[in-house]
């Protein structure tokens with residue numbers, strides 16, 4: 001397991017920083033975000049340190065997704081939000097502030113105005129969209 005001694009999430013994994021822990025298993029840890037965007041906002045992390053989706057490998061990322069689902073069901077059942085977003089940020093331009101991969105569970109209330117929509121409100125240029133699809137598929 002990789003540990004970055006300066007990483008606050010690694011310190012939470014090690015138990016040297018406190019957290020409101022929700023779930024822990026061999027590969028993942030889930031805990032409450034202490035600066036919540038909405039009530040019930042929580043985070044799921046791999047225990048091994050890597051910064052983002054580009055640096056992660058399949059096994060810890062799959063473990064994070066499995067724990068995310070488990071915790072999401074519990075959040076839904078416990079708090080009964082109107083909806084829920086799962087999101088994850090890579091790099092400062094995307095809003096990442098802690099450089100240890102983490103998935104957010106963000107319970108939503110109808111009309112809360114957070115994270116407006118998952119897509120644009122106007123139809124995009126189909127040729128541009130197709131071009132982007134071709135460029136992405138060429139890398140898969």
Ligand SMILES: [Zn+2]
Pocket residue numbers: 003004007008009010011048049050099100
């Ligand atoms: Zn870390």
